[in-house]
Amino acid sequence: MKALKINKDTGDIEMENGVPGWVENNEELVQEVRSVVKTNIGEWFLDPVFGTDHNVMVGKNVTEDNVSQALEEAMEQVDRVEGIRDITINMDYSDRELSVFFYILVNGEEVQVEEVIENA
Secondary structure, three states: OEEEEEEEOOEEEOOOOOOOOEEEEEHHHHHHHHHHOOOOOOOOOOOOOEEEOOHHHHOOOOHHHHHHHHHHHHOOOOOOOEEEEEEEEEEEEOOOEEEEEEEEEEEEEEEEEEEEEEOO
């Protein structure tokens, strides 16, 4: 598939010489996964069940099990993702930052995904 390229830090469409950029194949899939992970459930009014439950990823009682379960549930929203593996969660309490690294299984191939969820 092919989609407009979204800047992973700002969420804006990336422009290249005044023309929107495009992503495809695994890069497009990772961008779709990133969209699901970064969106809190209920945040998008057109689909209130789209996204990831950020309530288990913020605050003082964050556990790796809860974050892993939230990610697994979120990946069920991406049709092409057949599974999720090797979830690594890094919690930086001093910077209030949660980083997640994992692999998604697509057509028998593992694709790495890395995402930072700030203000965790």
